[in-house]
Amino acid sequence: MSPIAYAGVWGGCGILAALLLRLLRRRRLVWIAPAVAGLLGLVAHVSDHWPGPTSTAGYGASLVLGHPAAGLLVGAGVALAATMLLSPRLDGGEVVAAGFVGAAAVVVLGATVPIIWSVAVAAAVAALGARWIAAAPGRAALAGGRIPGIGAAALLAAAAFLPGAGPAIDTRTALAGGLLAGGVCAELALVPLGGWAAAAVSAVRAADLAPWLLLLAPAVLFTTGILLPQLPAGSRTPLANSLLGLGLVTALYSGVQALRDRQSAYGRVVIADLALAAAALGTLHSPARLGGYLIVLTHLCAAPLLLNPARAGLERQRRLAWLALASLPPLPGFWGRFLVLQAFFLGGNRESLPAYLAVALLTAVAIRALAGRGLPPPPDTPPAGRAPQVVGWLVVAALFGLGLAPEPIARAVFGVG
Amino acid sequence: MSQQLIATLGFFGGLVAAMVDGRRSVNIAALAAGLGLAAAAASVGGGPAALVPLLAGVAAALLGWLALRAATAMRWVPGLDPTVPVVAPPAALFGPRSIRALGAALALPAASWVSLNVQVGGVATAHGAIFATAYVWFVGCMRLLRARALDDLAAAAAVIGIAAATGWILEAGPGAIPEASAAAGLAPVAAAAAGWLVGRHRRTLRRPTAPQPEPEPEAAA
Numbered sequence: 001m002s003p004i005a006y007a008g009v010w011g012g013c014g015i016l017a018a019l020l021l022r023l024l025r026r027r028r029l030v031w032i033a034p035a036v037a038g039l040l041g042l043v044a045h046v047s048d049h050w051p052g053p054t055s056t057a058g059y060g061a062s063l064v065l066g067h068p069a070a071g072l073l074v075g076a077g078v079a080l081a082a083t084m085l086l087s088p089r090l091d092g093g094e095v096v097a098a099g100f101v102g103a104a105a106v107v108v109l110g111a112t113v114p115i116i117w118s119v120a121v122a123a124a125v126a127a128l129g130a131r132w133i134a135a136a137p138g139r140a141a142l143a144g145g146r147i148p149g150i151g152a153a154a155l156l157a158a159a160a161f162l163p164g165a166g167p168a169i170d171t172r173t174a175l176a177g178g179l180l181a182g183g184v185c186a187e188l189a190l191v192p193l194g195g196w197a198a199a200a201v202s203a204v205r206a207a208d209l210a211p212w213l214l215l216l217a218p219a220v221l222f223t224t225g226i227l228l229p230q231l232p233a234g235s236r237t238p239l240a241n242s243l244l245g246l247g248l249v250t251a252l253y254s255g256v257q258a259l260r261d262r263q264s265a266y267g268r269v270v271i272a273d274l275a276l277a278a279a280a281l282g283t284l285h286s287p288a289r290l291g292g293y294l295i296v297l298t299h300l301c302a303a304p305l306l307l308n309p310a311r312a313g314l315e316r317q318r319r320l321a322w323l324a325l326a327s328l329p330p331l332p333g334f335w336g337r338f339l340v341l342q343a344f345f346l347g348g349n350r351e352s353l354p355a356y357l358a359v360a361l362l363t364a365v366a367i368r369a370l371a372g373r374g375l376p377p378p379p380d381t382p383p384a385g386r387a388p389q390v391v392g393w394l395v396v397a398a399l400f401g402l403g404l405a406p407e408p409i410a411r412a413v414f415g416v417g
Numbered sequence: 418m419s420q421q422l423i424a425t426l427g428f429f430g431g432l433v434a435a436m437v438d439g440r441r442s443v444n445i446a447a448l449a450a451g452l453g454l455a456a457a458a459a460s461v462g463g464g465p466a467a468l469v470p471l472l473a474g475v476a477a478a479l480l481g482w483l484a485l486r487a488a489t490a491m492r493w494v495p496g497l498d499p500t501v502p503v504v505a506p507p508a509a510l511f512g513p514r515s516i517r518a519l520g521a522a523l524a525l526p527a528a529s530w531v532s533l534n535v536q537v538g539g540v541a542t543a544h545g546a547i548f549a550t551a552y553v554w555f556v557g558c559m560r561l562l563r564a565r566a567l568d569d570l571a572a573a574a575a576v577i578g579i580a581a582a583t584g585w586i587l588e589a590g591p592g593a594i595p596e597a598s599a600a601a602g603l604a605p606v607a608a609a610a611a612g613w614l615v616g617r618h619r620r621t622l623r624r625p626t627a628p629q630p631e632p633e634p635e636a637a638a
Contacts (some may be wrong), residue, residue, distance in 0.1 A: 115581065115585045115593075115596045115597070116599055118581070119581070119599050122578070122603060123603065123606075126571075126603075129570060130610070134497040137503045146564055149570060149573065150562060151559045153557060153577045156580075156581035159585065172535050172536060373616070417461070
């Protein structure tokens with residue numbers, strides 16, 4: 001299946017599921033759509049050479065998916081399905097946004113020119129913003145449309161400057177780098193452009209937040225990792241420095257906030273981990289990309305349990321998922337952060353120290369959640385039935401399997417090891 | 418066409434896109450941006466390139482109107498009204514349109530700086546075209562930053578999409594029309610989505626409310 005057809009599958013699954021399941025009054029089954037769309041990624045055409053949005057010669061608009069991109073789409077589809085399955089409440093509209101974001105994520109990951117990449121980011125942000133405003137109208141949802149929208153606009157503008165940006169440091173290359181840095185920071189919710197994500201974590205339900213956290217943000221992170229080394233120096237330096245500095249500040253800030261606020265602790269931990277992975281990309285050292293892949297894979301496994309609110313019947317599964325996020329070997333939370341720390345170590349002491357602090361904070365959050373009494377379920381949350389409990393145990397098994405065999409699993413999912 | 422005229426057309430297109438309000442704001446903003454930037458695209462890519470922003474604007478206006486009509490004609494579906502502000506702003510001396518006018522004024526020097534200092538594409542003399550594109554892009558960003566409702570976000574997406582398409586044509590020339598069309602495609606999609614949502618609510622307003630039954634007189638004890 002070609003990437004463009006695969007994008008159509010994501011969009012079609014979302015719309016079909018919303019229409020059919022509403023007619024059949026089976027809205028709880030919307031999880032089938034992302035599961036089917038994700039698993040169909042196994043038959044998508046995958047190329048050994050993943051050019052990313054930098055191959056500007058001839059301005060071809062073809063889509064090429066690499067192994068990491070296909071792995072992310074399959075994993076995110078399954079993770080989205082599990083998140084919806086474990087969600088205590090669904091209104092059926094979540095799946096439309098998830099389908100649109102999935103389709104856009106295929107294009108983001110497969111784009112070979114910057115303009116197509118940034119248009120796809122803009123389309124995904126628009127779908128998410130509309131959904132969040134419809135589902136939870138308020139300042140957080142509005143900011144979720146405004147700030148990532150500005151980021152997408154910056155990426156669109158950067159696309160016009162990128163093809164001709166030369167090795168010399170002039171206004172044009174610096175402007176391209178600055179716009180790219182602003183756009184990527186807004187999409188990955190890095191400080192000072194990340195307040196919208198922290199607010200959305202508290203205001204928006206897990207099934208609505210998951211398309212950003214599990215699909216769009218990792219897609220932007222992966223493609224930035226491809227784009228960054230191929231940029232001309234004048235554009236690469238502002239982007240790499242912004243990612244490094246702001247990523248570390250975001251990881252530290254989100255780690256502290258996760259310690260303070262138990263209700264939104266997991267959302268803050270994901271934001272901090274994504275920021276840490278983005279900062280590691282900014283070091284331009286090779287372990288950073290694999291570390292980012294492993295961090296994303298860990299959260300694809302943990303998010304279905306921890307992004308949803310606490311529910312009776314899932315307490316033990318949630319505790320084990322928190323345990324898996326501690327940065328101790330052989331837990332899955334360790335491996336990705338270890339590789340990321342390696343990249344910082346290669347960068348020097350100045351970058352390493354805040355990264356060590358951030359990892360320590362994230363471990364403290366996991367241990368606090370493990371050792372404490374656990375959050376009580378919200379008052380109107382129904383207890384989990386048999387099927388969600390089984391899915392919860394499967395999620396835990398996937399997490400610990402990843403911790404015990406990170407290299408073979410990363411090779412199977414992303415084609416790298 | 419002279420670069421001054423191209424810049425002037427872009428300025429007026431951007432100004433209309435910045436100031437327009439109401440239920441048809443997305444359609445009008447997209448149409449104004451498309452008309453304002455057609456000359457800028459034509460200056461580099463010729464007639465076929467000019468069609469990209471122009472058709473995007475016209476298609477946005479047409480699809481927005483068609484989606485509105487279709488949603489009005491179909492059965493009533495409850496949902497989101499894109500014109501209702503998500504957050505009620507506090508009463509202030511200067512309303513949202515005044516702030517947008519100020520933003521449009523501030524966008525002038527910013528776009529001038531870009532046109533004078535940054536070369537886009539191989540044509541170093543196309544300052545007017547670069548000014549027009551940058552001005553409309555700044556206006557779109559300003560609308561996005563000051564958005565209060567979903568139709569503000571849709572108008573911004575339409576305007577930015579058309580500006581990005583024109584910018585890509587300026588950079589890559591007439592060979593870049595397929596990719597530029599993808600960016601310009603944001604405008605019709607945004608207008609259709611906004612029109613659809615507005616149409617659903619127009620139908621809600623037109624539905625006659627069922628008369629309330631008179632309370633039964635209580636039997637005399």
